[in-house]
Amino acid sequence: MLNSKNIFFLVVLFSTFAILSAFFMQYILGHAPCKLCTYQRIPYYIIILIGLVSFFFPKTIKPSFFLLILLLIAEFLISNYHTLSTYEIISYSGCESAKIPSDINQLKEALMSDTLIVSCSNTNLKYFGIPLSIYNSFFSFMFLIIITFYANKEKSQKT
16 A cells, blocks of 8 residues: 555655666766766655665655755656757757767777767666656656645545
């Protein structure tokens, strides 16, 4: 059964998974994040921090829901902005990253041909043909709906 504690920790668990996945892609697979990718991580960091505080002080879970909603809205907006930039619907010059080859010869070739900078619109970080920013948007929106549905349900049970 979903209650506020379970929903809260589900969001914290997803945020932890998202950050660990981003670190894996960055440090293990060598995909450097663009500015927007880095900005998308900020709400997740704060959600994880709030989750740690709530773990040690369980009475802070319910008051933290408002902040959690604001952070999910911020994540949703940043992800959508990133998606619009990825599909070149809007122009944003910060949606570029450097892809550093692991082999010295490939690095030399990349430096000579000026192919180190990769735009988000040309990224190869798509799963099932969908950029990661869309997944972030989807999960942020899904958690917002779950929290809103739960809050309305809890409010109707009290009255």
